[in-house]
Amino acid sequence: MITFPVEYNGLVIARYSNFYAVEGEDGKITQCVSRKKLSPLCGDFATWEVSGDGGVITSLMPRRGVLTRPDRRGQPKETAANIDQLIIVNALPDVGDEAENYTFNMALTDRYIVATELLGATPLILLNKCDLASAATVARMEQAVKIYQNIGYTTILTSTKAAIGIDALNAQLRDKTSIFVGESGAGKSSLINAIMPELAIRTNEVSAHSGLGKHTTTTTVLYHLTQGGHLIDSPGVREFGLWKVAPEQLAKGFKEFEPYLGECRFRNCSHRRNAGCAIETAAEAGEISSERMASYYRIYDDLNSSG
Ligand SMILES: Nc1nc2c(ncn2[C@@H]2O[C@H](COP(=O)(O)OP(=O)(O)OP(=O)(O)O)[C@@H](O)[C@H]2O)c(=O)[nH]1
Ligand SMILES: [Mg+2]
Ligand SMILES: [Zn+2]
Known part of the structure; x- marks a missing residue:
């Protein structure tokens, strides 16, 4: 007879150096380590097995983000x-x-x-x-x-x-x-x-x-x-750089740009002194605030200068 290890579902509620606090469906919290290839995060849904006094996280369910x-x-x-x-x-x-x-x-x-x-x-x-x-x-x-x-x-x-x-x-x-x-x-x-x-x-x-x-x-x-x-x-931060954000992605992070995205004359428009830029036109018409426009340029420059 083959005995399979019993797996439990859990929610990762905290990480302390190499240990994770995993809460089960019964509300009980187990101190777990993790299989090497996984990087559990607070908020992750996981499966885990009993190991010694605690547990080991064996898989993570797909994340929403x-x-x-x-x-x-x-x-x-x-x-x-x-x-x-x-x-x-x-x-x-x-x-x-x-x-x-x-x-x-x-x-x-x-x-x-x-x-x-x-x-x-x-x-x-x-x-x-x-x-x-x-x-x-x-x-x-x-x-x-x-x-x-x-x-x-x-x-x-x-x-x-x-x-x-x-x-x-x-x-x-x-x-x-x-x-x-x-x-x-x-x-x-x-x-x-x-x-x-x-x-x-x-x-x-x-x-x-x-x-x-x-x-x-x-x-x-x-x-x-x-x-x-x-x-x-979560711990406080002093600065927040936006890693992994491609400059072309940035405009998608400005919700008020949305109606105008895709309306610029050039497909790779940087929305900065570009002929036929729908976003700049909207900003000039007061439909996008000048502060947010300035903020967009500031972040855009930061992303470009940090490579
Ligand atoms: N006067 C006043 N003080 C506040 C208020 N909210 C928080 N504080 C105080 O501000 C200080 C910092 O508060 P924390 O809640 O520790 O701040 P935090 O953002 O969690 O800080 P980190 O954990 O270091 O990121 C404490 O002395 C709080 O008592 C508030 O509404 N009014
Ligand atoms: Mg705090
Ligand atoms: Zn544009």
Whole structure:
């Protein structure tokens, strides 16, 4: 008689160096290693077999998509699989911190949006720590994110300290797998705690006087929402280069360009001082915002200069 190894289905909910936390259909979490050829990610559906005290991941199910972003050394790293929504967290400045000159990190936000669109996921843009900023700064930032609302994206003003916007955020989470991304210290883990206080994830409570963001979250971890859906916390990044994005692909990451793609006179149009460019014409007519156009050129140049 042949005995086949028993295989179980599981969801990869975290990675700790060479180990993976795999949650079974019964909710039990098993510490697994992985077969060499596989690279499991948080959010992956896997099969695993019992091995010693833990398990070994034997296969991964097809992914809907993988979010790739830079690690601490700036190298591209696959972060999570099967994401429906990227929650891009920007922190508003403290009243004292040169708040008048503050503009939220549009370069980082737009790179995340491109990555989201190319992944086939949806971005959700948060302006967090609104309790810290002056009324004038809040008003100015609400004006600034109108660009995104006009494209059809949702933006929410939030504060974990003053419990502002948390219900509105909650309403966007149901039945989706969402990953929180953004700079270190922006409040990603705090927002997840505000949604699910029972988790009590560690957040950064230091650096008030140094003013320097310190990385608090070091591992990408998936949590289940009681009302259905999952939240993934991830470590903060300083910059977000878009690896593996061909310059021709970039325009597809700008959703408002969509009606005009394919309408340019030249097939390989770079949408920059090109005769008969439908996108430039739309921008001149005010149908595409000049800020987003500038953002497109900035990212395009970065992609070309980094080879
Ligand atoms: N005033 C105020 N402080 C906040 C708010 N949200 C988060 N903070 C504080 O900001 C600091 C950083 O928050 P974290 O949640 O650790 O930030 P993070 O984005 O998870 O950071 P990394 O894990 O390093 O990427 C902590 O001291 C939080 O208490 C907010 O809405 N208002
Ligand atoms: Mg964190
Ligand atoms: Zn063009």
